[in-house]
Amino acid sequence: MLEILGLAPDEYDLYRVLVESASATPSELASTLDVDVDDVTAYLESLEQRGLVGRHVSGDHEHFTASPPSVAIGSLIVERQRWLRRAEIELERLNELYRKAGDERTASDLVDLVPGRQAGMQRVAQLLRAARREVRLTVRTTKLTTAEYDFAEERRGVERGVRFRVLAERGVLDRPNMLTEFHDGQGIDVRLAPSLPSRLLVVDSEVAMVPVMASPDDLSGGALIVHRSGILDSLIALFEGLWSHGTPLLQSSPSSPDDLEETDARILRLLNAGLTDHKVSNQLGLSARTVQRRMSRLMERAGVETRLQLGVAAKQRGWL
Numbered sequence: 001m002l003e004i005l006g007l008a009p010d011e012y013d014l015y016r017v018l019v020e021s022a023s024a025t026p027s028e029l030a031s032t033l034d035v036d037v038d039d040v041t042a043y044l045e046s047l048e049q050r051g052l053v054g055r056h057v058s059g060d061h062e063h064f065t066a067s068p069p070s071v072a073i074g075s076l077i078v079e080r081q082r083w084l085r086r087a088e089i090e091l092e093r094l095n096e097l098y099r100k101a102g103d104e105r106t107a108s109d110l111v112d113l114v115p116g117r118q119a120g121m122q123r124v125a126q127l128l129r130a131a132r133r134e135v136r137l138t139v140r141t142t143k144l145t146t147a148e149y150d151f152a153e154e155r156r157g158v159e160r161g162v163r164f165r166v167l168a169e170r171g172v173l174d175r176p177n178m179l180t181e182f183h184d185g186q187g188i189d190v191r192l193a194p195s196l197p198s199r200l201l202v203v204d205s206e207v208a209m210v211p212v213m214a215s216p217d218d219l220s221g222g223a224l225i226v227h228r229s230g231i232l233d234s235l236i237a238l239f240e241g242l243w244s245h246g247t248p249l250l251q252s253s254p255s256s257p258d259d260l261e262e263t264d265a266r267i268l269r270l271l272n273a274g275l276t277d278h279k280v281s282n283q284l285g286l287s288a289r290t291v292q293r294r295m296s297r298l299m300e301r302a303g304v305e306t307r308l309q310l311g312v313a314a315k316q317r318g319w320l
Contacts (some may be wrong), residue, residue: 005076006050010035014043015052018066025061051075112225113212120211120223127203128153134163136202136239141171154188164188167239167246169196173279191246192273200239208235249273260319264294268314271295271307 007015010033017032018024026044030037044064047053052072053064066072114123128135135157154164170192201209206228212221226232249269263284270280277295281288299305302313314320 005073005080007076008043010039011043011047014040015047015066018053018064019069023056023058023063023065025063029064110227110229110231112227113222114209114225115222117222120209123223123225124201124209125153127201127207127209128157131157131160131162131203133204134165135204136200136236136243137164137166138196138198138200138239138242139166139168139172140196140199141169141174158188165243166190167196167243168192168249170194170274173275173283190249191243192249193242193246196242197238200235202232202236202239205232205236208232210235247273264298265319267291267294268298268319272311272314272320 013033014029017029024032026037026040029035029044030040033040044053044055048055048064050072052067054067055062055064057063114120135154137154154166157164166188168190173192199211208226209223210226211223226235263286266284267280270283271277275283277288277291280286281291284291295307295310298314299307299310302310302317304310304313311320
């Protein structure tokens with residue numbers, strides 16, 4: 001838990017045991033933790049050097065006590081915050097140097113080649129981890145029908161407050177429970193398109209990444225990293241054009257009227273996005289019969305006879 005402060009898991013466990021007890025000998029700690037006493041002694045020496053524990057002699061044995069967490073751990077946190085602030089200052093300085101150098105870039109400097117599939121996937125993760133404001137991402141069907149991509153970095157980005165706009169081909173929803181990958185719309189706006197020309201990643205409107213090969217799903221040749229330039233502006237414009245014609249899947253902060261169950265609201269949103277009953281059932285973990293039964297009940301409530309009429313009525317009633 002406190003690895004970020006430089007404490008190994010075993011050291012933290014040892015410190016916690018000491019926090020819960022008045023004092024203890026190395027042998028008592030070894031017995032409690034089921035760890036070799038020599039290892040416990042080494043951990044205690046390490047903790048003592050950092051001021052987390054103190055020792056005193058009682059009788060023939062050395063006893064150890066934990067320093068107050070607010071003092072011991074607090075000082076580690078303050079020190080780490082100091083180092084992080086120094087790193088932020090250095091980052092700002094490097095960014096300023098990078099921007100100045102960018103003004104002197106030649107045409108050949110505007111695009112970098114990342115060779116190979118593995119290096120390309122690593123760079124994707126790196127760019128997503130560096131995102132601060134907004135990420136634009138296109139997702140093609142073939143990428144999501146495999147297990148290689150789990151949206152882990154996107155989820156971490158959302159937790160940092162980064163806004164994600166994901167433009168995905170409708171076929172991605174052939175993958176069961178795909179909505180769980182999209183956080184059910186929380187922090188990630190998703191729109192669907194019948195097809196997309198290529199994969200595209202744009203981070204903070206400062207850098208973009210596209211496959212090298214002409215085939216939109218072939219990453220064997222690696223990827224191109226595009227820096228601020230007319231090319232980047234064109235890629236952003238391409239995304240925005242495709243985005244404007246996409247069909248919204250979920251709203252950023254989905255909410256349902258008080259008289260409409262959340263499951264029914266999800267069904268309506270997915271059907272409105274053009275999904276079939278089968279795909280809706282896959283996404284929500286429901287049977288096709290359940291989806292159909294809920295749709296029939298909604299049609300009765302709205303006083304309509306067809307799904308087209310239900311779509312109109314749902315918008316009038318604020319269900320969509």
